Amino acid sequence: MNDIRVRFAPAPTGFLHVGSARAALFNWLFARHTGGTFVLRIEDTDPERSRDDLVEGIERSLKWLGLDWDEGPYRQSQRMHLYAAAADRLATEGAAYYCDCTKDDIAARKPTGGYDGFCRDRGLGPGPGRALRFRTPHQGETVVHDAIRGDVVFENANLEDFVILRGGGEPMFILANAVDDADMRITHVLRGEDLLSSTPKVLLLRHALGYDPADDPLYGHLPVIVNEKRQKLSKRRDDVALEEFRERGYLPEAMRNYLALLGWGPGDGREIMPVADMVAEFRLEDVKPSPAFFDVQKLDHVNAEYIRALPVHTFVRDALPWLEEDPPWPPENFDLATFEAVAPFVQERVRTLSEVPGVVDFLFLDEPVIEPDAWEKGVVKVKDAAGLLADAATAYAALPEWSAPALHQATLAVGEARGLKLGKAQAPIRVAVTGRTVGPPLFESLTALGRERTLGRVDAALARLNSP
RNA sequence: GGCCCCAUCGUCUAGAGGCCUAGGACAGGACCCUCUCAAGGUUCAGACACGGGUUCGAAUCCCGUUGGGGCUACCA
Numbered sequence: 001m002n003d004i005r006v007r008f009a010p011a012p013t014g015f016l017h018v019g020s021a022r023a024a025l026f027n028w029l030f031a032r033h034t035g036g037t038f039v040l041r042i043e044d045t046d047p048e049r050s051r052d053d054l055v056e057g058i059e060r061s062l063k064w065l066g067l068d069w070d071e072g073p074y075r076q077s078q079r080m081h082l083y084a085a086a087a088d089r090l091a092t093e094g095a096a097y098y099c100d101c102t103k104d105d106i107a108a109r110k111p112t113g114g115y116d117g118f119c120r121d122r123g124l125g126p127g128p129g130r131a132l133r134f135r136t137p138h139q140g141e142t143v144v145h146d147a148i149r150g151d152v153v154f155e156n157a158n159l160e161d162f163v164i165l166r167g168g169g170e171p172m173f174i175l176a177n178a179v180d181d182a183d184m185r186i187t188h189v190l191r192g193e194d195l196l197s198s199t200p201k202v203l204l205l206r207h208a209l210g211y212d213p214a215d216d217p218l219y220g221h222l223p224v225i226v227n228e229k230r231q232k233l234s235k236r237r238d239d240v241a242l243e244e245f246r247e248r249g250y251l252p253e254a255m256r257n258y259l260a261l262l263g264w265g266p267g268d269g270r271e272i273m274p275v276a277d278m279v280a281e282f283r284l285e286d287v288k289p290s291p292a293f294f295d296v297q298k299l300d301h302v303n304a305e306y307i308r309a310l311p312v313h314t315f316v317r318d319a320l321p322w323l324e325e326d327p328p329w330p331p332e333n334f335d336l337a338t339f340e341a342v343a344p345f346v347q348e349r350v351r352t353l354s355e356v357p358g359v360v361d362f363l364f365l366d367e368p369v370i371e372p373d374a375w376e377k378g379v380v381k382v383k384d385a386a387g388l389l390a391d392a393a394t395a396y397a398a399l400p401e402w403s404a405p406a407l408h409q410a411t412l413a414v415g416e417a418r419g420l421k422l423g424k425a426q427a428p429i430r431v432a433v434t435g436r437t438v439g440p441p442l443f444e445s446l447t448a449l450g451r452e453r454t455l456g457r458v459d460a461a462l463a464r465l466n467s468p
Numbered sequence: 469g470g471c472c473c474c475a476u477c478g479u480c481u482a483g484a485g486g487c488c489u490a491g492g493a494c495a496g497g498a499c500c501c502u503c504u505c506a507a508g509g510u511u512c513a514g515a516c517a518c519g520g521g522u523u524c525g526a527a528u529c530c531c532g533u534u535g536g537g538g539c540u541a542c543c544a
Contacts, residue, residue: 011544043544103542112469113540131542149473158471166542173544197472197539223474230536261480269482269492288481290474291537298480298494308507349506359505378504411503426503438505 004036006188008062008069009177011043012054015241016061018294019192019225019233022259026222027190028067029260029282039184040072045083045176061242064252065259066275074184076176083171086179086209087132087164095208096164098124099133114160132165134205142200147188147220147284154200162201174198178205181217190220190284194232220284223263226291233294249322249352250299254306258299262292272305304351315347316340319356327357329364338363341448345440359439363449368435368457370464378431379465385428386465388418392429393458402451404443411443432461 008024010016016024031038040062042055055073062069076083090096099119110116115133124130137156144152164175181189181202199219207213224232233240245255253275261271266281307315316339323334339346339360346359362368379385395410408422415425426442433446433454446454 009544013544046543049544099542114470129542133542152472154471160540163542168542170542172542177544192538193473194538195544198544221473224538226537228479232538263480265481267482271480271493293479295479295494301494304507345506408503415503422503424503430504434504436504440505442503 002035003185003187004031004034005039005184005186006031006036006190007039007041007072007181007184007186009041009043009180009191010058011046011173012049012051012058013235014054014057015243016058017233017235017240018242018245018259019240021061021065021242021255022225022262023191023222024062024067025065025256025259026220026264026282026287028069029279030188030190030284031070032279033282036187037070038068039074039186040069041074041180041184042072042076043173043176044075044077045080045171045173047077047170057243064246065242065256066252071184074180076180079176079180080171082179082183083176084169086175087171090134090164090205090208091126091132093208094135096132096134097122097161098126098130099161099163100124100127100130115162117161120161129167131163131167133161134164134201134208136161136201136204142203144196144199144203145216145218146196147218148287149196149221149289152196152199154197156200156204159200159204164205174201175205178202178209182206182209182211182215185215186217188220188284189217190222193221193224196221220287222287223289223291225262225294227294230291230293238294247354249350249354249356250303251306251310251318251353254299254303257306258302261298261302262294263288272302300351307350307353308348310347312340312344312347316343319343319346319353322353322356323360327364328361330366333364333366335364338448342440342444345444349440362434362436362439363445367460368433370431370435370461371437374431374435374437378427378437379461382424382428384418386462388414388420388425389428389432389458389462389465391417392425393455393462396446396451396458397455399451402447404441404447407443407446428461429458433457 006027008027010020028038030036042058044055055075059073087096091098097120101118105118106115109118119133120135136159140156142154142156144154146152162174164172166172203216206216227233227238242255246252256275257272260278264282264287265271266273266277267286310318323339324331327334342360342363346356349359350356382388391414392411395414396407399406399410411425411429412422415422418425427437430439430442431437433449439445
């Protein structure tokens, strides 16, 4: 390990937001690439957010994504004395002052927003309900050195006197953030672009606290992740909980790979790549500054690629939860060997694990659910479907061996006798047995289903066709 | 409103002054392969926001405009 230290510092909100997950991933990639240290710090200075279960959710999501940390989790709620000491020092030295203005007072005096400095020179002491504000300089400028955007210059005069201690004495995140990054000797801060405008305040705070500007971290403000309306992904209107993606059938490796593509890519244009390669090739200079759209279609594609690349037994294992928990068939009907027989074909046809039950349901349902459109298109509109189904039933019943090649041959023969190519001949049988016009290869499906059930379903279709 | 960020196909991007007739991937169209659907292959369509500079030469550098976004809490 060298001196490079990065941190992922989420506020516990109940779940890990995909934007936060992306920030965590980039910090992790950078730490692993450089041989630095990855620190996990929970920013729970707001008492309402300081709950163990919320923290556990974050840890669970990080582990799911395969991100491990070297230090922490530190909890700001357990480091409050440090922030209190820092605030004390600032107040004593006159770098901060107490303020008893209410929100309404401020709004009445300055409707355009921002604090007007009313209490700046009133010499108020600490007291109940009095917030502590940082005295920002009226001249000069503060420069944020950003590896992704270059230097960003802020005029100090544009910075308002912001609150660092609330009326109740609790520190604001910006104070805790400044103290902790300095105290933990963080060298690189990779976080969302939405924090860019608060960075000069953090820097001012650090310097007022006596930390050498030469030790300021190098920042890297990651592009925001936006929805189709180009707005920052929000809890209210978008699907942002990482855990939800797991529940929707995305593989962690795929999620991680896709997240890495949001604002970064290796020079050679590769997209699907093992995590070891991402670590090897991750460079801050390659991170894009422009906003990235969270494209579920692309995510689906990446996930499908990962699913297809899985060894079959792994795919079977990963798909099991979707087959065993709340399946669309009577649970006792499920048979692992039957699923394993068709798994290689299923694997190639799904984009998420949650799609698996829908592809194999006909194997475990007592009766297939015949889709009306499929019945119409695949059976009713087919010339003499009844005759074809009857012939197939006869041929299948006579088969000496119930296997895919034998079924293939038999079906081919039944079709040829009627001048039909296999593509046409298989359609009514597929609908009769699976209820759909699409699905895994028919003959492998029939093999897995078994002769008895196959014939039963063909007979049922015949009966349905003959009844008015 | 103020401060700040961003700007290449619908989307993610390649592009660091001539290699660009702007390349790839996802999504979309067509065709091939094929027992259906997938997968795979071939292929079509599709972009440098606009205006000024700088330069022999600009998608690439500078300025402005426009557009989008973020922040503007005693949340983080």
